[in-house]
Every structure is written in C-alpha cells, then in structure tokens.
Amino acid sequence: MIDWHCHILPAIDDGPETLTESLEMARLLVAVGFRRVHCTPHCMLGRFDNRPSQVQRATAALQRALRREGIPLLLSPGMEYSLDEYFPVLLEQPQTLGDSRLLLVEVPWQASVELVLENVRLIIQRGLIPLLAHPERSDLLHMDTLFPQRRSFKGLVGRWLARRGAAAATDDCVSGLLLQDQLQDMGCLLQGNLLSFSGCYGGQVQQRVVANLEKGCYNCFGSDGHGAESLAAGLLPALQALSNYPQGTDILKRAELRPGSFLSN
Numbered sequence: 001m002i003d004w005h006c007h008i009l010p011a012i013d014d015g016p017e018t019l020t021e022s023l024e025m026a027r028l029l030v031a032v033g034f035r036r037v038h039c040t041p042h043c044m045l046g047r048f049d050n051r052p053s054q055v056q057r058a059t060a061a062l063q064r065a066l067r068r069e070g071i072p073l074l075l076s077p078g079m080e081y082s083l084d085e086y087f088p089v090l091l092e093q094p095q096t097l098g099d100s101r102l103l104l105v106e107v108p109w110q111a112s113v114e115l116v117l118e119n120v121r122l123i124i125q126r127g128l129i130p131l132l133a134h135p136e137r138s139d140l141l142h143m144d145t146l147f148p149q150r151r152s153f154k155g156l157v158g159r160w161l162a163r164r165g166a167a168a169a170t171d172d173c174v175s176g177l178l179l180q181d182q183l184q185d186m187g188c189l190l191q192g193n194l195l196s197f198s199g200c201y202g203g204q205v206q207q208r209v210v211a212n213l214e215k216g217c218y219n220c221f222g223s224d225g226h227g228a229e230s231l232a233a234g235l236l237p238a239l240q241a242l243s244n245y246p247q248g249t250d251i252l253k254r255a256e257l258r259p260g261s262f263l264s265n
C-alpha cells in the first residue's frame, strides 16, 4: 500500500520533532501494510518555508535511517502546498510527488473560490497535475460556486430543521455545483484522508468522505500522519472503517493512481 500524504520527516513542519518519532511512525505504517510513503511536509510561505532541496535531503536522510533500522519502507520526496496568495511564487520551483507530475495541494481555511481556481489554473498551465489533499475537510470545496447564496440559504434551512430534529437539509453534497466538482472537471485528482473514515475530524467530514467514495471521486488515500501517537491511535480504526467499502480497499491497494503513463515526467 502507498501512503500518498504523510508528515513523516522530522523537525521540518508540524509533524514529528525527532528522528526517533519518525522511525516509530514508519514502523506503524509498515505494521499495517504500507510499503511506500510520499513525504509531504507543509509548504507555506512565512510559516513552513520548506524548499525542494531541503525536503529531498531530509527524505534521503530518513531513508538511510530506515535502512539502518531494517524498516522496509520506501520514501519519496513531496510537499503539501497551500493554495494561498503566495503559492504562485513557490510554483516557480515545485516539488512534485517523487518523479511524478503530481503536486499535492490543500485549500487554506480562509481562501476564496477565485484564488483556489486561479492557483489550480496555474498548476495545470505548468503541465502539472493538482492532487487535492483531503477535500472532505474543506468547507470551501463544498460550497456552491455559481450561487453562493444557495449555500447560505441551505445553511439557514439546515439550522432551522436541525433545531426541530431533522437532518436531511444539512447535507452539503447535493447541489452538483460544488467547487470540488468544478476542480475535478478542470483535471484535479483527489486524495482522501484515511482518518476521515473513522470520524477523527467529526461527523460532517465522515459523511463527506463516504459520499465522495461512493461517487467515485477519490484517486488515492493518505494517512496525513503528523505524529506517532495520533497514528497509533487512529490508523487501525480508520483502516477498519474503510474495509466496509470494497471500492475504498481497491483504491488503497493500487500501485498507481491510474493506469497509463501520466505519473512520469
């Protein structure tokens, strides 16, 4: 199995602080069947100023340590880019996932629809493939892009019904005009978080991840692991929850995102 999104590199972002903890994360991933991990520290100008050369060196160093310890896990360098207003500068020297054309990106909590669309256009113009990290966790991706007022109307109705014990109108995956759909139409691929399946991020995220899976939206999954403790607690329940969905298990076991050659440069 391949973990497409993991903050396993030590002391580079808000992931593990020490090599010992990174090794512990690696052991946990191997124990449940992972054999490859894309090391994807945050890249966020002003907060996590990681550069490709730095990530490549850190990945090679961790790979050497894994070999020394006899942990059978293959690493490749990557990055998790924030689609914020500074992203175009970072795109000048992108770190893709390994030697693929995939660029892992996340939608910032406070981004606008226009900013996200513009950044995605830039990625595609550069000949790269945007891979959206954990879309199920983003409220913006589940907003109605053409008629944002419908979202607020639905929100009002949902809150009104929720106060009266009804739940149906709170479902935000029904309009067909979601930003997520629009981005997929543009060529974005989607990476789901394993821990979303076990409700680690709350009930709404859990509903969205299942809805996305059932609609066939996901191309791959990642642990999005940030530390040994959370991984130890969350990984097994997440895999157990995912095992209820045969299509999810198939995606997890895929050696590549899709048949074909687009993964190579």
Ligand SMILES: [Fe+2]
Pocket: 005, 007, 080, 133, 224
């Ligand atoms: Fe992440």
